Amino acid sequence: MILKQKLRDTLSGYGFMTPAIIILGVFLAVPVIYAIVLSFYRVQLLGEVDFRFAGLRNFIRIQDDERVWIALSNTIQYVLIVVPCQTILALILALLLNAKIRGRSWFRVAFFLPTVTSSAVLTLIFMWIYNSNGLLNNFLRFVRLPTYNWLGDPEVALKGIMLMNIWATAPLFMVIYLAALQDIPESLYEAASIDGATTWEKFWCITLPFLKPVTFFVITIGIIGTFQLFDQSYIFSNGSGGPDNSTLTIVLLIYQYAFNRLDMGYALALTLILALTIMIATLIQRYFFKEESLD
Amino acid sequence: MRKLIPSSIAIALLCFTVGCRSNNTNQVEITLSGWQSSPNEGRLLDQVIREFEAKNPTIKVKREVINSQYMDVIRTRLIGEVAPDVFYLEAFEAPSLIKYGVLEPLNSYIKPDFKLNDFEPNLLNAFKRDGNVYGIPKDFSTLALFYNSTALKNAGITQPPRTWDEMRAAAKKLTVQKNDQVERYGMGVVAELPRQTFMIKAFGGQLVDQNNFAAFASPQGLEGLQLVVDQYRRDRTAAQASDVGANSNSEAFGQGRVAMTLDGAWAIPYLKETFPKLNFQVAEVPKINDRQGTMLYTVAYVMNRQSKQKEAAWKLIQFLTDEAGMKTWAKQGVALPSRRSVLAEMNYDRNPIYSPFVSGAKYGTIWQAGETLPTIVTSFDNQFVSALLGQQPLPDAMKRAQETANREIYLSQ
Numbered sequence: 001m002i003l004k005q006k007l008r009d010t011l012s013g014y015g016f017m018t019p020a021i022i023i024l025g026v027f028l029a030v031p032v033i034y035a036i037v038l039s040f041y042r043v044q045l046l047g048e049v050d051f052r053f054a055g056l057r058n059f060i061r062i063q064d065d066e067r068v069w070i071a072l073s074n075t076i077q078y079v080l081i082v083v084p085c086q087t088i089l090a091l092i093l094a095l096l097l098n099a100k101i102r103g104r105s106w107f108r109v110a111f112f113l114p115t116v117t118s119s120a121v122l123t124l125i126f127m128w129i130y131n132s133n134g135l136l137n138n139f140l141r142f143v144r145l146p147t148y149n150w151l152g153d154p155e156v157a158l159k160g161i162m163l164m165n166i167w168a169t170a171p172l173f174m175v176i177y178l179a180a181l182q183d184i185p186e187s188l189y190e191a192a193s194i195d196g197a198t199t200w201e202k203f204w205c206i207t208l209p210f211l212k213p214v215t216f217f218v219i220t221i222g223i224i225g226t227f228q229l230f231d232q233s234y235i236f237s238n239g240s241g242g243p244d245n246s247t248l249t250i251v252l253l254i255y256q257y258a259f260n261r262l263d264m265g266y267a268l269a270l271t272l273i274l275a276l277t278i279m280i281a282t283l284i285q286r287y288f289f290k291e292e293s294l295d
Numbered sequence: 296m297r298k299l300i301p302s303s304i305a306i307a308l309l310c311f312t313v314g315c316r317s318n319n320t321n322q323v324e325i326t327l328s329g330w331q332s333s334p335n336e337g338r339l340l341d342q343v344i345r346e347f348e349a350k351n352p353t354i355k356v357k358r359e360v361i362n363s364q365y366m367d368v369i370r371t372r373l374i375g376e377v378a379p380d381v382f383y384l385e386a387f388e389a390p391s392l393i394k395y396g397v398l399e400p401l402n403s404y405i406k407p408d409f410k411l412n413d414f415e416p417n418l419l420n421a422f423k424r425d426g427n428v429y430g431i432p433k434d435f436s437t438l439a440l441f442y443n444s445t446a447l448k449n450a451g452i453t454q455p456p457r458t459w460d461e462m463r464a465a466a467k468k469l470t471v472q473k474n475d476q477v478e479r480y481g482m483g484v485v486a487e488l489p490r491q492t493f494m495i496k497a498f499g500g501q502l503v504d505q506n507n508f509a510a511f512a513s514p515q516g517l518e519g520l521q522l523v524v525d526q527y528r529r530d531r532t533a534a535q536a537s538d539v540g541a542n543s544n545s546e547a548f549g550q551g552r553v554a555m556t557l558d559g560a561w562a563i564p565y566l567k568e569t570f571p572k573l574n575f576q577v578a579e580v581p582k583i584n585d586r587q588g589t590m591l592y593t594v595a596y597v598m599n600r601q602s603k604q605k606e607a608a609w610k611l612i613q614f615l616t617d618e619a620g621m622k623t624w625a626k627q628g629v630a631l632p633s634r635r636s637v638l639a640e641m642n643y644d645r646n647p648i649y650s651p652f653v654s655g656a657k658y659g660t661i662w663q664a665g666e667t668l669p670t671i672v673t674s675f676d677n678q679f680v681s682a683l684l685g686q687q688p689l690p691d692a693m694k695r696a697q698e699t700a701n702r703e704i705y706l707s708q
Binding site: 044045046047048061064065066067131132133134137149151152153154239240241242243244245256259260261262263266 | 364366367370371373374392395396397535537538539540669670673676677678680681684686699702703706707
């Protein structure tokens with residue numbers, strides 16, 4: 001009797017989940033499996049559709065493809081600079097806004113604005129700022145500093161995108177930090193004050209450890225987001241990844257192979273490599289955060 | 296009353312569908328896709344299309360403008376089987392589309408009275424393969440030397456440079472410095488393969504070998520490109536658009552930030568509309584190595600092989616490219632008509648602004664080189680920019696570009 005009841009519960013549970021399972025299956029699981037399978041094929045979609053099993057050829061090709069390595073090193077450089085910067089900036093902003101300053105809610109809105117703006121629009125605005133006759137150079141000229149061709153020089157083009165992205169995504173993480181900061185019980189700080197802790201000690205021994213799970217979340221999401229950098233560098237370089245491959249990212253390269261060259265199989269192989277890279281990066285930092293967050 | 300309303304709606308719907316059906320039996324709709332460089336151009340094309348619809352009441356033409364990433368959109372739609380019936384195709388994209396068999400061969404449609412041999416053979420050949428014609432060139436343009444007449448006069452240069460050496464000398468005179476900032480450069484450069492292929496050919500170099508592998512890094516090919524790099528790096532009298540804060544070469548020229556530049560006929564309406572005060576003239580591209588050379592670009596109307604309205608689609612192509620249609624179209628001056636008779640009749644060869652482009656058609660290098668070209672372009676552009684910026688010597692850069700391109704071509708086969 002109890003067993004039957006249990007079965008009925010299970011069935012009705014799955015019954016309620018069916019729509020979600022079907023939708024996720026069709027739009028999530030099937031494409032993922034399809035992508036993994038097709039990355040071992042040579043796919044020709046234009047004209048006569050043609051699939052030919054290629055074994056590991058697509059993956060061997062990656063080894064010899066210079067542009068993959070350029071894109072990968074650009075992307076990793078981007079992640080290594082942007083993620084720490086935006087996390088620290090987000091934390092600083094959150095701490096500032098958590099302090100009892102006047103016009104706090106106004107500042108919160110002002111800081112949050114860049115996140116709401118579409119990244120395409122942001123990119124266009126920043127391109128205008130970086131333009132050789134743009135805002136930045138005019139300012140530099142005004143204070144008698146040398147001006148620079150920010151958009152045309154391969155050495156700085158990617159840094160320009162980094163700056164823009166840090167500025168645009170930090171506020172989003174700031175909000176998350178802010179929520180976490182307000183969860184820290186005031187009594188802890190009071191107890192620390194009685195023990196004679198300085199502000200710095202309070203921050204180091206109370207605030208930071210409390211923010212650890214949130215920091216893990218922020219960094220993970222940050223890494224995934226930065227690894228998938230596409231729209232900014234696409235608009236920046238008009239889809240080419242130039243000047244001199246300096247803004248070429250993995251996703252942009254995948255786009256180029258998939259839609260310019262119609263080399264779907266190879267593009268999918270690259271996608272798998274990207275997925276693998278992101279998973280490894282996430283695992284590595286999970287390892288680092290787990291050691292102490294057990295308690 | 297309650298029953299009356301639904302039933303009357305039902306009857307109305309019935310009449311409506313019947314009405315649609317009777318309309319549908321003899322009316323077909325075809326789609327024409329292309330890009331558009333100015334609203335004027337669109338208005339003119341709309342006018343031609345209305346004339347066509349008036350003459351062919353059974354055909355309705357839907358015009359669609361795709362301005363960004365045109366080929367990516369077209370290719371994706373071809374795969375999805377929702378591509379337009381007729382669309383623009385640039386010569387350099389033609390080989391790959393022809394190879395994949397997505398274009399309808401037009402031989403069976405072309406009747407003798409269409410006068411196919413009136414087209415400039417250079418242009419028509421770009422869309423031919425194995426005796427089949429896959430596209431009818433709608434127009435063409437070459438590169439020519441645009442120069443700022445006021446700037447040249449002020450610098451004491453009486454006639455436009457005829458050789459590359461004269462051009463470099465003129466560019467030196469035309470470069471203006473003010474408070475250790477260059478106010479104006481002599482020459483505007485576009486460091487891209489579509490604009491530089493004729494420089495590779497100037498001393499006998501080749502873009503690709505017979506197997507469509509990149510071959511531009513030969514000593515002959517380098518000699519021509521070195522001229523561009525030298526002017527940019529050694530003379531410091533040339534600038535890219537981004538160096539002077541412009542979005543395009545034409546804009547830099549229009550703003551007076553460069554005094555001369557090589558550009559196509561499409562820049563003429565743009566310059567006249569956007570910079571009405573600009574005083575400019577056009578001359579043929581200066582001779583290099585005692586030889587005339589320039590680039591030749593052409594665009595054709597092609598028919599989608601999957602089109603369900605092929606007869607109607609051909610009628611449209613025919614109307615747009617026969618003598619009358621081409622005449623209407625050519626009035627806008629963005630590019631030159633591809634029919635020799637129309638070109639002669641409209642006196643383009645005697646118009647001082649347009650004649651340099653017309654002469655270029657005879658000796659120009661057509662912008663096309665087999666289906667591997669997209670790979671070669673990416674690789675070339677990347678390395679050429681770095682050579683231009685002085686990050687590596689030109690021979691090394693070109694050698695790397697060629698090796699990268701060829702490895703990629705080899706691996707993708």
